[in-house]
Amino acid sequence: MRETLTILGDSLKLLRARKLFWIVVGISLVVGLLYASIGFNEEGATFLWFQVARNELLVEGTELSKMFYILLFTNFIIPHWLGFLAVLLSILTSCSVFPELMKEGSIETVLSKPVSRWKIFFVKYLGMLGFMAAPLTLFCLIVFLALGLRAEVWKWEVFLAVPLLTFVYSILYSFAVFVGVWTRSTLFALLATMMLWGVCFLVHLTELGFYSRIRNANAGLVQEGLELVDTGEKQEVPEDHLRYYNLIRKSTWVLPKPRKTTLLTKRFLIFDDELGEFAGVSLIGIGAQVPEEGIMREAQIEAEKRMSVVEILLPSALFQVVMLGMGGWIFARRDF
Amino acid sequence: MSEWVLDLKGVRKVYRGGVEALRGVDLQVPRGTIFGLLGPNGAGKSTLVKILTTIIRPTACEGTFLGEAVGHKPTLKRVGYLPEHARFPEYLTAREVVHMAAGLSGMQPAVTRGRANTLLERVGLGDWQNKKVGGFSKGMKQRVGIAQALINDPEVIFLDEPTDGVDPAGRRDFRLLLEELRKEGKTVFVNSHLLGELEMVCDRVAILSKGEIKLEGALKDLTGRQVEYRISCGKIDSVFKQSFVNDGTRWEAGDLVVATAAAEEVMPLLDQLRAGGVVIEGLVRKSASLEDVFMEAVGTDTPGAAPKAARSPQPPALK
Secondary structure, eight states: OHHHHHHHHHHHHHHHHOHHHHHHHHHHHHHHHHHHTEEEOSSEEEETTEEEEEOGGGOTTOHHHHHHHHHIIIIIIIIIIIIIIIHHHHHHHHTTHHHHHTSTTTHHHHHTSSSOHHHHHHHHHHHHTHHHHHHHHHHHHHHHHHHHHHHOOOOGGGGGHHHHHHHHHHHHHHHHHHHHHHHOOHHHHHHHHHHHHHHHHHHHHHHHHHHHHHHHHHTTEEEETTEEEEOSSOOOOOHHHHHHHHHHHHHTTTSOOHHHHHHHHHHHHOOHHHHGGGTTOOHHHHHTTOOOOHHHHHHHHHHHTSSOHHHHHHHHHHHHHHHHHHHHHHHHHOOO | OOSEEEEEEEEEEEOTTSOEEEEEEEEEEETTOEEEEEOSTTSSHHHHHHHHTTSSOOSEEEEEETTEETTOGGGGGGEEEEOTTOOOOTTSBHHHHHHHHHHHTTOOHHHHHHHHHHHHHHTTOGGGTTSBGGGOOHHHHHHHHHHHHHTTOOSEEEEESTTTTOOHHHHHHHHHHHHHHHHTTOEEEEEOSOHHHHHHHOSEEEEEETTEEEEEEEHHHHHHTTOEEEEEEOSOOHHHHHTTOSSSEEEETTEEEEOOSOGGGTHHHHHHHHHTTOOEEEEEEEOOOHHHHHHHHHGGGSGGGSOHHHHSOOOOOOO
16 A cells, blocks of 8 residues: 555656646636636626627526536537647656656666556556646536536536546556557657547547438438538438448447547536427527527437447447556566 | 575576576575675676566576565565666655655655655765755765665665766765675675775675676685785896796796795795895785686676777778
8 A cells, every 4th residue: 555655646746747737737727717707697698897798598597508608618628628638738748657667777766666567557557647637626626616606507517527538538648658668668659649549539520420421311301501401301321321330330349439538528517408498509509699400409419429428438448458458568577 | 594695596587589698597695795796798787686676587597585486576675776877756856765765665654754864864965855856966866776775674785886976985985884784784785897896895796797607705715716925026136036936936027926825835935035135125915806806707708808909900000
């Protein structure tokens, strides 16, 4: 136990020593405070002391204004700041930890202690998750208070973003650790991780594209500009589209799903019964004062829920187990 | 309790790619000794120490280390290690480095606090213990390394090139520290290229070359094998001089050199010289240095012993 606490304590000191960590904390604070500065009055949305939108849908106390506030967090801040930039900065900061640990002169002092290599490896890995979890917790606390005080929505589910987005980071970091331990190169680990992230994102987009096309065709919907038009009869789906879609869908069982996991926070945060008639409405729709029509919303809801939570989390967790297993095995077996 | 802290048989290490770093090393080291592990670069010294500290897995290894099989992790609670080119996290202070080593050895913070203070004072870093090691000189980092190697009050301490980058005063402090450790009954393994320094502190040495132990034993026995007496003489007749040359004696730079460890064998020669009217200007007993023993054991194995022509080719003459 003492050894575990020592390794975790060292991770904490490492966190404190990295400038990028403080940058992430700083940006989290700023973004959190900006979020908290958004409010609603009888005319619409405000920012600090300024009226930024005169929108009857966003009038203080309406269900839609509350929903807008939550959607701002789930649909904008989570995917862009927490799910992308914060993860990226955390990966950049922590990518070098294992290659540096394995440098001549460093590794010997650690391995010559009465602690198993597997323990060193896993506890070090867990400690590094603090890079993401610490600023995330701070950020979620601000959002939780802002939602409660500004919109009178006290949602403890906001804190579910901490384990979920730490999980997203841990998926990518497990790969960075594996490559870092294997090659002992920070640069290689970083490039490989970015590449994996990019591939996962492309697969996600492609899968979503094919899914939407097939789903709409089956429902007899045709895309006209930004609108979906109901033709009333089922459209034919090209054979190869179905084939590609099945292939991509199968590949998602092997690949981790950082993007889908990020978007999962919305599913845990907003319940359909809370939304009522506004289920499926988008942030842009509310902002533009033209909430989408029924079929658009239906399509949106179906697209968001096309994969079960297990389908999203299980392959990512398995991927992580495999990466950590391989990384740990190399770390435990290697002569230094 | 066994008298040996280390009792090894047939230690072999073959790296991937077929490089044989150790070719069947047998070694026994008694408790409470300062043991010098010498050898040219690539001889296998560090590999041997790394096998004992579980950093490298041996290809074959029989025997015991502190009464347990080599590779037994809990045994390392009783071991301290300063690796060659030791690097410590630059964000930690000297005190934190020592505390971290203690924590990894399973020591409780209450015990660590007092001991860390004492040790950092002992290695001369009392005033620097709260400074980050990132700003330390090489010598200061070595001192931190020694402190962290001793924090768990180990029975066996491995020090790999401990005086690398340390100034002369620091080296003297290091020798004094080794003396203290010897008095405390610790067994200390020292890997170093500074043979003169090792000669001053070691009780026993092993000389490794090409993965094999070429020579091992008590330092005084190894150096005592080549004792000679040098008699410095004043003016001496060349014919008379020649009469002294035989199997055990020779003339070297005006000195009569007698290859013996027994002083009584020198007495008749002194009498003969004095009877011949030769003035005795000096008499010195000289034993082989560790460097002599080392060079004899290693021979041409060391890169430094390569023929001069091969070592430093002469540039062609300018025309």
